[in-house]
Amino acid sequence: MTRPVDKLKEDDRVLWNLVARTAKPLKGRAAVDIPLAVEAKPVPPQQVPAIGNPGVASKPKTQHVSHALDEPTLDKLSKGRLPIEGRVDLHGLTQEAAYSLLFSFLHRAHAGGVRYVLVITGKGSSSGGDGVLRRTVPAWLSTPAFRPLVSSHDHAARNHGGSGALYVRLRRVRS
Template identity: 65%
Template sequence: MTRRSQKTLSDEDRILWNLVARSAVPLKGRAAPVVELVEPSSPPAPKISPSVQALPATQPQAKPLAAPRSLDRPTLNKLAKGRLAIEARVDLHGMTQAEAYSLLFSFISRAHASGVRYVLIITGKGSSSGGDGVLRRSVPGWLATPAFRMFVSSHEQAARHHGGSGALYVRLRKIR
């Protein structure tokens, strides 16, 4: 396979590359590059192997991390009123669960590595057939899994003008 025939990375390669890129240190005298965290609207490839979904933590933790809790009321009010900046956002509209999980993990890990504190995850409200959306139900559960727990401190439903019940404010843990 030549370099020209390979246009995009597979999900496995992209996740692996993000893990390696986090450990890179800029050359002496050079500034670290600024990373744009807004994801493109085109969905990634849907197929992910189970071994990639359960990647181990890159740094051992001193104690087990608690499950993400709700944001405290003052922080939630500041985010809703725009006094506290949402530093990055990702839109999962129209994706399958596998696509959304892969994109969300990649997004959260890159945001955390960049030192971002507050992000907005837009899941959408679901189908108009009266039921909740699959991603709307699934994403809060994913944020409580061990794979995300090392990045996510807390999360809460967003204010109406940020997407309401179809979006989540997420506070990421500080880098140690």
């Protein structure tokens, strides 16, 4: 009898490992150490963003900042007349994990020709302040690493998560 071939993609495996690390072992069982990431294929240097320190939400060094979505587009997205073709949920992730998941998700969506996506950051008001991801994700979307992918972004409508989510318009793929 042969073992079935593993059909998980690398991004799915990383996401699964993030979830699996939060599981508690059954009573009387030893915890299994799960590596955070699987050995990845080397990524060409032009695809790897210069992360520096994703935890620091500093302003971009250049004056070019992503523009907010225009009102007609924002209205169509909120009413469901423009389709949201993808969504990613960053709840409960560390800043580093959220940054890499967001970058890989947006990179795949852009390569697939997706135009509008929803990024769920959560409101993060557990200690009385704004959530860390709620503050930093819009700053990340304005950095040079995301600039080739992101055209504009804005807070989502209440029915899509309100201030705990962002609409992101991706740039068109140049042929």
